[in-house]
Amino acid sequence: MTNSESNFNLDGQQNESIADYTSDNIKTLEWCEHIRLRPGMYIGKLGDGSQSDDGIYVLLKEVVDNSIDEFMMGNGRQIDIDTTESHITVRDYGRGIPLDKLEDVSAKMNTGAKYDSRAFKKSVGLNGVGIKAVNALSTHFSITSCRQGQTRTITYCRGQKESDTGIIPTEEANGTRVTFTPDASLFRDYVYREAYIVQLTKNYTYLNTGLSIYLNGKKYTSRNGLLDLLNEKLTADPLYPIIHLGGNDIEVVITHARQHGEEYYSFVNGQHTTQGGTHLSAFREAVSRTIKEYFGKNFEYVDIRDGIAAAISIKVQEPQFESQTKTKLGSRDMGPDGPSVIKFVSDFIKKELDDYLHINLETADILLKKIQQNEHDRKAVAGMTKAVREKTKKIAIHNKKLLDCRVHLNDTKGDEDLKLASSIFITEGDSAAGSITKIRDVETQAVFSLRGKPLNTYGMPLPEVYKNEEFALLRAALNIDESINNLRYNKVIIATDADVDGMHIRLLLLTYFLQFFPDMIKMGHVHVLQTPLFRVRNRTTTRRMGSKQKSQKPSGDTFYCYNDEERLKAIELLGDKAEITRFKGLGEISPDEFRGFIGPDMRLDRVTLRKEDAVDKLLEFYMGKNTSDRQEFIINNLVIEDDSQIS
Incomplete structure (x- = not known):
């Protein structure tokens, strides 16, 4: 059949798919229209501010990164960030954007100074996209440049220019000020969380010693760089003083x-x-x-690295990242005329770390004992884990408890955004898994169903834990037996019932991860799914009620409420017609209802781990053998729920 013949069906009629595809289907979008149509290409997910990687924080980063680039080039030692729940102002004291190019820089794609490596040798952004994305995705965007006694301010709404002062005199210091308000029609019910902005601010100061950032008037600065960062991040005491090494374009701890x-x-x-x-x-x-070569012993790398906590910062000319959100470096070389990244890092570590260990013999001795202990522990469970793995493989072949997805975090190929969207829901029992299974996204969402309450692993030796079949199957599903780097899902989501048993199962799982895989938590992989506690309705039309929703009294709506405050708001809106249902288990929520709860706007609480959390003491109190102390604590903190209005 010829190509022309293939355009017709058996009845001689032209195929509709061909006939419907005309030149009218080809469209050219304005720069801001494309960003607004496909925001995920530029800032990742949208979100509402409840997660640290939500889009509103990416917008902030795009603005601050430009100020950081000025500092890195030796211009301006202070950045001011002022925030409210809905908008941000960032002011730096660098050179200021050339006034005649202010509009081009803020509203013309692929325009910026960073294509000229002489002006910005080691910048984060090189494509002239970030600030334009902030502009296009904001209902108010104002950019001001002050430069040598002159200033200019341009304001925009969703990328469309609204006003321009032109170049006028000023007494303000040199630099750039950007104010923006994210578009609430895109970032629905969003709120800036100060905790996430504080951590972002601290990271900037750790990586730029000598820089002062004033966040809402409070000063943040760092004298010791990555040493300060690791001291803050460590949740367990270091076995030896942190090794801090630095050189041109590299710093490690x-x-x-x-x-x-x-x-x-x-x-x-x-x-x-x-x-x-x-x-x-x-x-x-x-x-x-x-380390292996220093000790001259045939240590396994896994024994050298178990228990390690480290950080590395490098500066690369014209870096290449694997996505616009810049979460993974793809560059092979340090710059057009520089060495490879691998050679640069390897040569530095080989010389500096080896020299350090030769000088600091006490540290080297502690490190040797740690590696030997790791080796002893690994060998102690080697035969057992091999037997467990063999048993797990046999079970896993016909394991109906895991319903896998198609895309995984550790896939060597494929779309990076889909890999980051990969997740696994850990549910209690088949009934809870039922609703999720029927409406999940099979591309990126997997389900692992527990058989009941898992083992309390607190204080148990590793060999005993490895014997447990439930956790062996879970490790196999996550693919973390050998290394956390093999993790198959970006988000490990604990989805348990909103009752006492569900809370207990959640604590048992968290105890397991905290003891044996704390890096999963520290890297932000472990989350707890929020599901509604109440359904308040007067008819069958459904609508989800966000914590920030403000509207007129609806007609015939169903509200899903995640706390008592939302429940009372819904009752107030519906009046006497309100019918209230308390969800006590995930199995009580129908698949159609559940669809919105695990979709793009699902509510997740990311499990975090901080130094001040004192994890060992917390686990000992809540999961240890001090039953009487816990009983007294529960009695003293008991809250009695009023179910009189709930049917």
Whole structure:
């Protein structure tokens, strides 16, 4: 059949798919229209501010990154950030944008100074996209440049210019000020959380010693760079003083702690590369090889790295990231005329770390004992884990408890955004898994169903835990037996009932992760799914009620409420017609209702781990054998719920 013949069906009629595809289907969008149509290409997910990687924080980063680039080039030692729940102002004291190019820089794609490596040698952003994305995705965007006694301000709404002062005199210091309000029609019910902005601010100061950032008037600065960062991040005491090494375009800190797994923080040109990249891979390899060669013993890399906590920051000319959100470095070279990233990092670690260990013999001795203990523990469970793995493989082949998805975080190929969307819901029993299973996204959402309450692993030796079949199956599903780097899902979501048993199961799972895989929590992989506690309705029309919703009294709506405050608001809106149902288990929520609860706007509480949390003491109190102390605590803090209005 010829191509022309294939355009017709058996009846001789032209195929509708061909006939409907005309030149009218080809459209050219304005720069801001494209950003607004496909925001995920530029800032990742939208979100509402409840997660640290939500789009409103990416907008803030795009603005601050420009100010950081000025500092890195030796211009301006202070940045002011002022926030409310809905908008941000960022003011730096750098050189200021050339006034005649202010509109081009803020509203013309692929326009910026960073294509000229002489002006910005080691910037984060090089494509002239970030500030335009902030402009296009904001209902109010104002940019002001002050330069040598002159200033200019341009304001926009959703990328469309509204006003321009032109170039006028000023007494303000040189620099740039950007104020923006994210578009609430895109970032629905969003609120800036100060805790996330504080952490972002701290990271900037750790990576730029000498920089002062005033966040809402409070000063943040760092004298010791990555040493300050690791001291804040460590939740267990280091076994030896943190090794702090620095050189041209590189800074690293390394220690081991009383914990399992590996914990890394990596940065490129001040950008937190949460997914690592070529620099982190080179760093892990170089540290392991250098330590092995120093001791002259045939240690396994896994024994050298178990319990390690480290950070690396490098500066690369014209960095290449694997997405616009810049979470993973793809660059192979330090610059057009520089060495490879692998060689640069490896040569630095080989010399500096080896020299450090030769000078600091006490640290070297502690490190040796830690590696030997890791080796002893690994060998103690080697035969057992092999038997467990063989048993797990046999069970897993016909394991109906895991319903997998198609895309995984550790896939070597494929769309990076889909990999980051990969998630697994850990549910209690088949009934809870039923609703999720029927309406999940099979591309990126997997389900693992527990058989009941898992083992309380607190205080148990590793060999005993490895014997447990339930956790063996879970480890196999997550693919973390060998290394956290093999994790198959970006989000591990605990989805349990909103009752006492559900809370207990949640605590048992968290105890397991905290003890044996704390790096999963520190890297932000573990979450708890929020599901509605109440359904308030007067008819069958459904509508989800967000915590910030303000509207007129609806007609015939169903509200899903996540707390008592939302329940009372819904009752007030519906009046006497309100019918209230209390959900006590996930199995009580129908698949159609559940669809919105695990969709793009699902509510997740990210499990965090901070130094001040005193995890060992918390686990001992809540999961240990001090039953009488817990009983007294429960009695003293008991809250009696009024169910009189709930049917």
